[in-house]
């Protein structure tokens with residue numbers, strides 16, 4: 192949560208505000224418009240101006256609104272402090288006025304944009320825009336007071352001390368002039384003013400110090416007088432706010448010497464009247480200026496009163512110090528800090544949700560929460576885990592591994608050395624397989640199912656048997672065994688024969704396919720014409736199918752000539768033969784775009800009439816494109832009829848209107 196507001200952007204006055212916005216509109220938008228332009232363009236030009244101005248206004252107003260703290264979002268302490276210092280109502284009204292103005296400006300913009308849609312001339316558009324901007328400026332002028340007030344608040348907010356309401360805090364309070372600032376000065380490096388008159392300190396001051404590696408903040412408050420809350424001024428109310436909202440250790444300072452100008456009984460009365468604010472807090476009554484007067488020096492009545500004060504308020508301690516001799520200063524500081532730490536730790540432990548533990552004496556609060564989430568596993572009742580010492584160690588027969596001993600245990604390392612040493616020997620992992628029969632460990636196919644594995648179903652001679660069968664079949668075929676029986680075959684035989692044929696065909700197919708797969712594998716095949724065709728062959732082919740070939744042949748010839756100007760024009764098209772590819776090919780265009788497709792004579796010269804017509808048509812098709820690419824707004828061009836020097840600067844009749 193934010194505790195300081197040092198980074199709020201400055202709030203301009205209303206006049207500055209208007210200037211900023213209007214000059215931004217002027218700078219950011221185009222400024223040139225002529226009566227001769229299309230009306231839609233003129234309307235667009237002014238609409239944009241109105242919209243842009245309104246947007247800038249609302250953007251800037253929004254920035255101001257967001258820069259200031261929202262009272263409902265900040266800590267109650269800061270909220271109350273802002274209330275006492277700047278008056279929450281005033282603050283809210285100022286921000287509210289700003290947000291209303293923002294809304295009004297948006298409405299104005301909307302209305303005038305709507306009107307601008309129906310404007311008929313440059314003059315009308317311009318008048319509408321002036322009216323719109325004028326109304327926005329008027330709204331802004333009415334923000335004069337809120338803007339001034341907010342700027343003052345901003346400057347003051349920036350100077351407020353950064354008080355963190357949640358950290359370890361020592362709050363020093365008491366009557367004016369009792370030595371509060373002197374104490375803050377002696378325990379921290381804060382530079383507070385110490386003067387021998389009342390109300391030296393007029394606002395909250397913060398100092399920081401470390402104790403037991405923890406950061407503490409000490410807050411010096413302005414002195415308080417003993418009168419009802421309603422009569423307290425802004426200075427005193429700051430102290431009250433701090434006492435009421437900060438979770439802290441309260442150090443109530445008292446001056447028994449009465450050098451401060453207030454009687455001891457008045458100081459005790461003040462303690463009693465602000466006592467309700469001390470609820471749930473650590474409270475210490477600190478007697479300052481012990482170098483002048485100690486509690487023992489008081490008359491008996493007052494001593495008794497002081498004692499009563501302590502007994503009435505059970506959790507209140509009495510401490511003594513003197514800022515002048517710095518006697519007891521460190522002790523007071525240390526006592527308070529120790530108590531504060533202990534208090535905060537206790538509060539933290541109590542803070543959890545498990546306030547109703549199942550066990551009567553189980554810890555509550557956060558500690559209970561934590562313990563509820565932890566499970567400590569313990570051995571089951573009765574089972575004892577003891578240390579295990581091997582027998583060999585116990586009876587002394589255990590021998591340490593010794594490489595030179597011939598009777599030593601054989602290690603994998605020995606096996607490695609016997610079988611060629613490191614790099615040659617490969618660890619045999621199969622020998623440790625845990626199988627029903629250890630002999631199976633080195634089987635090639637060790638997987639078993641129902642006592643058998645795949646190997647049991649393989650006939651090792653299957654290939655030879657098949658070959659023998661096929662040979663016999665061929666022999667029978669050759670001897671004409673099947674021919675003979677053809678005449679007297681019955682239905683069964685015919686079926687068998689048909690099946691045999693099918694099988695044979697299928698086998699051949701599979702074999703061929705496998706062969707093809709092998710040769711095609713991992714090769715990119717680019718189909719190419721194996722043979723080059725000659726132009727003559729093509730001509731012959733065309734005539735054979737009854738097509739007129741002369742034009743095609745002419746073009747092909749012309750192309751061949753174009754491709755290889757140096758080479759003798761052959762009538763081979765051999766575009767795809769390896770030799771043709773190897774030859775370097777000229778990068779000159781193969782065809783003339785102007786004449787391409789116009790139809791040429793055998794000599795390659797185009798009909799001039801056709802060519803002229805083509806040129807005309809291409810020009811015509813280009814016309815639209817030329818028109819579109821002509822000079823436009825983007826081209827900074829001053830027309831001759833309205834030169835710049837006639838438009839700008841002062842005239843005899845007042846200034847030229849630019850906005």
Ligand SMILES: Nc1nc2c(ncn2[C@@H]2O[C@H](COP(=O)(O)OP(=O)(O)OP(=O)(O)O)[C@@H](O)[C@H]2O)c(=O)[nH]1
Pocket residue numbers: 366367368369370371372373374384385386387388389390391392393412413414479480481482483512513514515516
């Ligand atoms: N003799 C004596 N004088 C002290 C002691 N501590 C502070 N003073 C004097 O008391 C006067 C007031 O001290 P401050 O620290 O300004 O008192 P304060 O409570 O901050 O006063 P306000 O800011 O006006 O509320 C100064 O003149 C100090 O010199 C002390 O221990 N002994």
Ligand SMILES: [Mg+2]
Pocket residue numbers: 371372373384385391392411412413
């Ligand atoms: Mg002071």
